[in-house]
Amino acid sequence: MNRLETQLPGLNLKNPVMPASGCFGFGREFGGLYNLNDLGAIMIKATTVEPRFGNPTPRVAETAAGMLNAIGLQNPGIDGVMNNELPWLEQFDVPIIANVAGSTEEDYVEVAKRISTAANVQALELNISCPNVKTGGIAFGTIPEVAKSLTKKVKEVSVVPVYVKLSPNVTNIVEMAKAVEDGGADGLTMINTLLGMRLDLKTAKPILANKTGGLSGPAIKPVAIRMIHDVSQQVNIPIIGMGGIESAEDVIEFFYAGASAIAVGTANFVDPFVCPKIIKDLPELLDQLGFDHISECTGRSWN
Amino acid sequence: MNRLETQLPGLNLKNPVMPASGCFGFGREFGGLYNLNDLGAIMIKATTVEPRFGNPTPRVAETAAGMLNAIGLQNPGIDGVMNNELPWLEQFDVPIIANVAGSTEEDYVEVAKRISTAANVQALELNISCPNVKTGGIAFGTIPEVAKSLTKKVKEVSVVPVYVKLSPNVTNIVEMAKAVEDGGADGLTMINTLLGMRLDLKTAKPILANKTGGLSGPAIKPVAIRMIHDVSQQVNIPIIGMGGIESAEDVIEFFYAGASAIAVGTANFVDPFVCPKIIKDLPELLDQLGFDHISECTGRSWN
């Protein structure tokens, strides 16, 4: 028995551990460090219709147990991703979850339609929560009706299951989750980054050229756990959890909260070998805790 | 010239550094450690109409660069505070900011009416944002109209200026700030804690008996800075900033963001001498940065 094997809509995973979108590029860099086949899946960087350069630098700033980023969805556009990145990833036996972003509904629909047809893309992750783009983005992630409508439209065109990535910057996360479930989402991924800012002591100005950025890393873990705990009890679709994960213990905590798989973001920058390390550590931890299969952990905090 | 002297509605402060509500009790414990006259002001623990025991224990849990608390507004009630705590604090030449909490508008009004008449209470802090109480609380802190109405009612009865303490757990913090300004608030205090949760690896259950708790400490500083930066540009009332402050450098960052005074919470638990230490460090830091008076720092990130 494979104690880590995980089944999710569209995804047949060797294990429930995957790098989070934007923290792994399109895999090439990490492919030089370890065998990507070890991963449960890969969430690739956000893809938009047109290529984007993103925001000016500095794009990252450090915070207590966390970091701010304002990359601004830099990516080669749907053509570039379809032609250059996805074919390269096909050499691995790893499902790809394609992160889809845009400024308008039409943008999302176009990217979703095309990218969902790629051979190895087995699910989409709708990035309705990117805090670092000026236009559009924010309404999709904060107004339930808008999120629902977008989810519906994307579902209509996607040939693979659609996961919606929720923003934590809302008053009522459960309401957002239910709205996208109503819209037909097959799953949720949560959380994206919290909106934050750092100022430079000498200049008094924001360290990030974009001023605000998304807060990620261990600092946000308690917020992620709380939201997944609340949402998982109110929806009937699975959750891929993320936010500050850096160890096998953290993975179990996310499962207890209600996650059925997890993604690792910022920790890849601190230790690029962290994903295979977590995957290696999990079986022993399951032994210690007395679980046969990791899926037994899901939702244990409340059921 | 006193380079730290700070004037705010109702408050004539020797310096802009004060302990945050709930992190300093009613001052007695710290009174045994240093001279409370050194402080700019003291924000006392939340007071409700009736005495409250608060939540069961455990009430605190540790997180990366932060902590969760779910004290649950334990306090001796308005009578106890008026009769036993405030008179004791009168021996010090320090303005008291009384933190007012409740489950209904009537509760808030009653506490505000009475406590604002105490000799040394020079301002109220309306705690519309406590995440750890089951009834009432949450709507006051998240629905602009409700917050505005409450502010109005309290303003009608309070004989001292009223500051409203904003919750960060909202989609649109600027909207909340404007609503309470419209309601007549004399100032804002921000931010209260972020809602969070931690689970125990062995039991799978929340570490806190109350399940969720409020996240405070250095981890939340970037969220506080962002919110103060955004709000201070949109309102005409001053802000007392808080959220993860532990050094004079942090104080200046909050001023740059838009604060006119600051409060120190969690750091008092790590180093009970932190407030006088910060007050001592500030003048030298102002020298290094080339400011005559700390008020020159306010809002420098955007103006």
Added chain:
Amino acid sequence: MIVNEHCSIVSQREIAENIYELILHGELTSKMNEPGQFVHVKVASGYAPLLRRPLSIAHVNKENQEFTLIYRKDGRGTAILSSKKTSETVDILGPLGHGFPIEETKAGETAVLVGGGIGVPPLYELSKQLVKKGVNVKHVLGFQNHAAVFYEDKFKSFGSTYVTTVDGSHGTKGFVTDVMNELSFDTIYSCGPTAMLKAVEAGYATHKKVYVSLEERMGCGIGACFACVCHTADDPFGFSYKKVCTDGPVFKAGEVVL
């Protein structure tokens, strides 16, 4: 008087499985007057971890300005503490709380000191002070197993010492209360897991002089944050409370709800 001092490490060694004895040098020993008090330890500067850890004072040598902490390497904080070496310093806040009332046992009377696991350490300083006063001391110390036993000989030098282990691998197999039933004494001083304290309280409900030392998760350790409260026994569902950090950690049995 509570002070904050960076105390230098005189020595640190593992005295039983995962149990460390840490001897520190600091001027704050001059303020350590009640056995059963604790210190609040910042195991590392910075954020990992952020909060202090409460640890009981196991022994004080005022002449040398040295004091001893004995702790179990458990979670992250104690693991970091256990890696500290001689010549490094440890950030200590203390002494905190109220300890065991030695005045409740007169010279010539007998006290039984009942400890479980990491509740044993503060009893060592207590025993020393009782003996100095002329009290007869008996010790009943419970541990998980033989590997976890520490300080047995040291306690023996003060008075008769009975060790119990859960698995019977050393001393008597069973719980401390089993042994206590065989002994006679005037006062009980006890520190250990809540289940043990409850058993002691229940078994000696009519006994006049029973003192228990409690554990609770703490924020400040100095009475300001209300993290560590417990209900008083005469008002178990009401508003009255005691703070473990300042009113305790030692309470008279029956004073607070365990």
Added chain:
Amino acid sequence: MIVNEHCSIVSQREIAENIYELILHGELTSKMNEPGQFVHVKVASGYAPLLRRPLSIAHVNKENQEFTLIYRKDGRGTAILSSKKTSETVDILGPLGHGFPIEETKAGETAVLVGGGIGVPPLYELSKQLVKKGVNVKHVLGFQNHAAVFYEDKFKSFGSTYVTTVDGSHGTKGFVTDVMNELSFDTIYSCGPTAMLKAVEAGYATHKKVYVSLEERMGCGIGACFACVCHTADDPFGFSYKKVCTDGPVFKAGEVVL
């Protein structure tokens, strides 16, 4: 091949005001082939700070498996690093990026190595390798003031060395470009503050062989996060980009927008 290794500290000393020379022992020296590459340093385990710090490789001794970092104690991370002592280890990820192309200067030709402040360190290994190859090297090194000057004699042992200081307290008063104008050479290799690199690029716009090493805030250091990108010079407002961490830090002048 990038590896992650905990390297033990051979020595650490302050070689100029707030400038530290840290010599580390590690097997990853075997992979350090291009002068101008850097390593990504985790100065402390845990969260204070969380991210790694990029530092250039200043010298490699493959036989001893030792390499040198030279850094300025600046913010929190470098302050922590500077407090580390011999026998402790440092968590190193590397070697990273692409260094200076020594193949662009033939034996017998002359290269000028132009460094400013903490841009000077990688030029030391570069100079060593160029000399070994038979290249004539000249060094123009700019510092704030006399107290900040380091490695002057070491550079002198490889070739003529001109030091400038902003305040004139040592060497020539002024900027590195003032001295460069007096020299003749075939290749320019430069590392330092952006303002200096811009001046070098502008002053030698028609010169064919100018190489500059850039600094940018980094997340991953390995090309995955897109924190460190810059526009390419032929498309300064478009989508094309280079990553400082993997495409650089060394670029041909005119390749990217400084």
